[in-house]
Amino acid sequence: MSGWVVVAGLGPGHQAMITPEVSAALAGATDVVGYIPYVRRIAPRKGLVRHESDNRVELDRARHALDMALAGRRVVLISSGDPGVFAMASALFEAVETGPLPWRDLDIRVLPGVTAMLAAAARAGAPLGHDFCAINLSDNLKPWQVIARRLRLAVEADFAMALYNPRSTSRPEGFGRALEILRETCEAKRIVIFARAVSTPDEALRVVTLAEARPEMADMRTVVLIGSSATRVIPRKGAPFVYTPRSVRP
């Protein structure tokens, strides 16, 4: 039997947000490879080998998956969210491009999923309801200057924004700097949404203004959404609805 690699997104956390397509791939796999907490979301079963891998070794993990597929195994490489958004799909193709030629002709498929910003936006209302951008704030793989420049241009374009990986223990200062750039360029009432661990038991959602936003409101399980200048808050008895209108007036 010939092997394959499927790169699959498990969504933001809740089982009910995993697509049936991804569940079917997992049911047909001989091996599942991924970062430890994601692999532990997959129930053990006979005939399935679960390979837990450390954080920050994405290329090794991808090569391991490709090696196994070449040997005839049916491998699901898992990410949280959508594998194509700041997750494993890009690492897999980097491994393919720089690896042995036979890897290129493997059966490799990417299965999309619900990425963190879409789950976060849904909880708040529709803050990404108009043009928006997604920026990874981690400066592990790019210089801070690139991040700063992109933030400024995104404000100039008046995009709503989703900021991934705002804060980790190894780089706690980046998100504070991002907030400073936003404060220099946006009005104080700009809406900021801190969405933590959406769809898990640890879910917490907080809607504040840019003036109220503090770096400590984000951790590594948070995605931060920044409204555009048009984003609106609808007050009500419970948590307010936040949305960005579909129209831009001339």
Add this chain to the structure above:
Amino acid sequence: MSGWVVVAGLGPGHQAMITPEVSAALAGATDVVGYIPYVRRIAPRKGLVRHESDNRVELDRARHALDMALAGRRVVLISSGDPGVFAMASALFEAVETGPLPWRDLDIRVLPGVTAMLAAAARAGAPLGHDFCAINLSDNLKPWQVIARRLRLAVEADFAMALYNPRSTSRPEGFGRALEILRETCEAKRIVIFARAVSTPDEALRVVTLAEARPEMADMRTVVLIGSSATRVIPRKGAPFVYTPRSVRP
């Protein structure tokens, strides 16, 4: 029994990309409301009223859903893709904000889904694997100048891009103008992906350079992905893989 409105995304087309959470909401609904072709994707069953609505009447459709929920019905308002990305969620909250006060305290939930750009990106590889933006090219609801400005700033920020609604019969010329702006500002070898009706029987994927891209390659069922300056193509026997690396070199 008290009514509710769930705004749900049906994903790009294939049933296997509908999340179990959305399927469960549909199973518990008394009414489903949406644009005709989406409503027809929902199987008829006893106890479910399907309300088909024309294109471009999003606010009327949202008000109809809210009215029914206030009367105690359990209503699913459906979109394709993710409801928060150029779809029904923003229209619903616009209706809530401008409508009668009791609508604000209804049980309203948005359930995320797989939006077109993520399904398209997955088919091509990982072209949105680094910072990216999503721009709606429809100028029904915003002036063309805003679109043009955002395209130029997105190129300056070196975002990969997903362009929604590139072309319709009522405004065939917008996408041609967008390509002109991209040709003025990007290198001729910039990667352009035309992803049509991904996950449906009509699926077609085309990877070309900006120099080769033509307005007629897109229609209203196409999402167009533009690579960043770093996006790479991996040649192989079948369709090439396209990915944007996770790293930006200083």
